[in-house]
Amino acid sequence: MTSLSSVWQPFTLGRIELSHRLALAPMTRNRADPDGTPGELAAEYYSQRASLGLLITEGTQPSADGQGYLNTPGIYTPEQVAGWARVADAVHDKGGHLFVQLMHVGRIAHPDNTPHHRQPVAPSAISAEQDMFTAEGPKKTPVPRALSTAEVQNVVGEFRHAAVSAIAAGADGVEIHAANGYLLHQFLAPNANQRTDQYGGSLENRARFVIEVARAVAEEIGADRTGIRISPAVPLGALDEGDAVAVRAQYRYLVAELAKLNLVYLHVHHLGDDELLTSLREAWPNAMLVVRLGRERDGITADIDAGLADVAPLGRFALANPDVVERLRTDGPLNDLDPETLYSGGGHGYIDYPLLAQA
Template sequence: MTRSRADDAGVPSDLATTYYAQRASAGLIITEGVFPSAMGKGYVRTPGIETDDQMKAWKAVAEAVHAQGGRIFMQLMHCGRISHPSLLPENASPIAPSAIKPDGKAWTGNGQVDFVTPRALSTIDIDRVIDDYAEATRRALEAGFDGVELHAASGYLPEQFLSSGSNQRQDKYGGSVDGRVRFVLNVLAAMVVEANSDRVGIKISPEMNFNSITDATPQETYAHLVDELCNFDLAYLHVALFGTDFDYHSLLRPRFNGPYLVGGGLDRERAEALLSEGRADATVFGISFLANPDLTERFRHGAALNTPDVSTFFTPGAQGYIDYPILSTTANI
């Protein structure tokens, strides 16, 4: 749900306060991806939670959502190798579990450019990244957020560790499935210390294969990961499926001991079926909420939905961000 409306210093604009407040009826808002440290930035004009100015802007967002009766978790997104030196401090090389260049291009201030070969993290480096997640969690809660979500999907740093195609380490953070899940578990442990387990969630997306990610044994990987997640008593497990025919929900839901959230291109009918069949405790909407600030009301009344304007997904400014009409201003509902 990256919207690219922050400034070059990673500070959310005032528009973000309006954007999230408009969607406070969601029940729980999970924000766009927020980089925990400057080395986690992967796209132009994305927001962070590392500096005081960033935290101040996010505090205004949290207050606005709470004033409208909503709840909001901050999604912590470290992009790892899905970045470019022009986006990082002192033109540093992106970091990753292994020095394997991803296919594709990075979104920078100068348009799309080829990804570069990342620098493989040392174990000391990994400890620092884990500390960054812990500090970001502390800052998010200090800014007034109700909790945080670890973004462990979409080919970003946590999934780079999980997946055999991007993680070819032979130390304790690689090799076996047990080794490849260790980074995610250690990050969660550090986040839980700061927030308590009931304020920490995690998002995964098995076999989405986005951002040049591949895994030789994804079903084994994610079954093992979810088994280990049960040690944390997390706020939720958020599973979004795209592009796979395998029924991961049947594999993972029985393994998890907490609230199970399902997302991935849902419409109202499919969401209601998932809930009524007991296959989900809650359902997650992305693009449809982007274009419909009052999505819950539209569902309640069976009203037509606004069509998302793809051309403004990542452009600066209010257009396609805070100007989608709501029911009270939409004719012929």
């Protein structure tokens, strides 16, 4: 039997008590209604996975400008808040806890996919040159419009409003998405951020926007309900953060500044620089969540066992196995992921993965 003993220890995360150290990692599923309201199937999807304890939702845009993909949810209109309230109620009814991930995609967008069809916004007018799926098929992401200094402050306000809206919907907290090539990550990357104001140039200036967003959200809903996700050196969205020396300097500064805000957790999408991960752990006062790319079943507890993490979020294992906690507890078999249905819409490949009892 695979030994995962360390994940079954309880853990206190801010205001919530977790009975184990597993969680649901945030994963885009493209099932929202056209107006960005979580669809009727979303409550079922998340409640099926409530035994994971901490459920971090798919990326959820804080504004119309924050949307990049088709059918992703928002958290800035009354209708969207009502949709997330149904999700939160369903999760709470099953004993789980919900953190809404706030994701502004920045330049990883196409006007065909947004409600206003405007040019995407970004730190600088530099295209990511990425293929973006639209209703008419794949199209290249266009050159974005650089945000003015005043507009950067407006986006901070959008995150503030989105966090308040998530709590109004009954969520237990929010995760700020500063990773994976999206807007906050774009500000950190020199090849995407060539600004000459206080948000560009030095590593301190490039980190300023992320810190301001985190501070604003924590002020609104409490630091004990605010987590943040980072992905040092992850080259998604065509970002280049420089060599290992540059990446370590950037993230050691950023995390040291974020640590002053006493946020409830730091969620690291980790690509393999264990020296950096160790130093971030030493600098961070509260909980650490770590996801390693390609981590297999027998490696789920590795970072917890090494003292580098407190919680191990699960991605594909949780997506394909709504009862993954029971399966891991009993060393049961795992369903295989169906990649064809990840973003296909509808219930197939979303809420119809079989339970262990049905296998």
